[in-house]
Amino acid sequence: MRIKLEKRAEPSRLMLVVTPIVSVIATMLVGILVFDALGIDGVRAVVDIFLTPLLASYKWQDVAMKAAPLIIIALGLSVGNRANVWNIGAEGQYIIGALAAAGVGIAAGGAGGGIIMLAMVLAGMVGGTAWAAVPAVLKTRFAVNEILSSLMLTYVALQVLGYLVGGPWKDPNGKNFPATAPLLPEQSLPILFPGTTVHLGVAVAIVLPFIFWLVMSRSIFGYQIRVVGAAPHAARHGGFDANQTIWLSMLIGGGMAGLAGALEFAGALKTINLGFPSGYGFTAIIVSFLGRLHPIGCLIAGIVLAVTYVGGQVAQTTVHIPNATAGIFQALMLFFILASDILVRYRVRIVSGTAQAVRGQ
């Protein structure tokens, strides 16, 4: 008796939905085992990480705040990932987006109001797009691998941030601490629910997935992205320009990351210091895959990952696990989802007899 894999004619829709859920559950089970092995109450830790933030209503605003940037960045990255364009520099585009928004705020002086806020958010999108345009130019003109160039530019963005907040943009009243002056209330994004920290950016993160869904499923552009990713040869025959796909993928990815950075700055943190880059740009890659590169999937997966962030903090105080464990869980989730891809693309058959040729033998 052997296990045989048959390629499916089309990806299994059922498996597309089931496998992310299984991946999350598998991550929880492995977590229990690992924590127990480390001498920590595994069940308690996993419950705190994955469930407490959902069950305790006072944690919901934290989850929403963390989920918003993850969802927005992942939406943009999913477009590229679908077309096999790998922008892994979203973290840098996020940073530049936030800096661009801060720059507009500073340039506006004491002025505030809707127009200024809109200008800040748009500047963030332009900044992120511009930062992502560099790998796009390099890829289309010079065939430079976009994985490496986009990541290298993240390190450059970190230095740009360090220079600006420690130099020209340093808060003169900040006791020499490298950070921008706190954003004026008139320039900060409005709060949606009084008494919470939930700002307008959270609403953007809830609405955008539906807009992306509409565009990706109904427009020629969405069709182009899907065809280029699934069948590059057919796409070339069909007249879809590969360079155009690269450009669109990178610019959308950068624009969304820049938007997320601007919203995070103008809505949540209201200042930029050296701690501003928090790895959302990298975690969003996991969100994108856990969400199966689908806009609504990104919305759900963004919330799941946000839960692990918030839950990780809960578990830090309850069972004293270090902060770094959140990253391990997130990576495990990504491993599981990638491993389960095989169930989407192949049908597993158990066949009798040994003479059958088996894939990989």
Add this chain to the structure above:
Amino acid sequence: MDINFIIAAIMTVVGISTPILLAGLGELVVEKAGVLNLGVEGMMLLGAIAGFAVTVYTGSPWLGVVGAGVAGALGGMFFGLFVLGLNSNQVATGLALTIFGTGLSSLIGLSFVGRIVAPFSSIFPPELARDPLLKVIFGYSPIVYFALIMVAVVAWFLKSTRAGLILRAVGENDLSAHSIGYSVVGVRFLAIAFGGAMAGIGGAYFSMVITPMWAERMTAGRGWIALALVVFAGWRSGRLAVGAYFFGLLMALELYAKAAGFSILPSQFWAAMPYLMTVVVLALISMRDRAGSNAPACLGRPFIPAT
């Protein structure tokens, strides 16, 4: 410019180049076998903490280096299980390995923060290793010499051995290699394990020689520079060594520019320099080589033989 300064500068460049040289050599072999492993940074961090921890417990930096190699290889083999066993997407799985290695090394490293390890004693007599002139040849950590030896070993292996030929065949045309009876998956798995071991030892150079202590994310993106180095070298080990020292020079510039007080440009400019230059160099290289024409033909593609 006096001779002492030049010697100090050379020694800085050689030291700073060694981790990317080691990790780059490992990745070169992996890519020659047709696999793209973007987890280099993660494997370096696993090696950095494993090497440090083993040295703390055993007191022997030699065992530490072995531990670093084993840890890196294990990380690589974990990656191999997914990309070879389950044909998972290599780019995304490599990213997962980097995130995983970063998290796991931070977790293990918590109990090692603030500790220091005894450095390697020199393998040459102190008269040579401490001589103000001769130390430029004899005054390095053993890992530096190991890296140089490995440049020759990898070049010889790929060019002149039967196993190296098989490895290249697997990377250039996996289906043909499979049809004449070579185990594509087996060869790739071994290559990935070797690449992991080299990245692990490269990472250990940070925690055991450069600092020598443990800090989270201490490899600071050098794993990615090692990946760029492989492209820069056109998948040739000799050129990879030249490239590693060239990138080392760029990274050393940052240190010296700060020390020399080039205050016209902010220090962040110099810190960003190696990353910016990597991008520029990649662009120049691909203009010359016409879009990675030297890349192994099966690089990054899953192996799916007809059944």
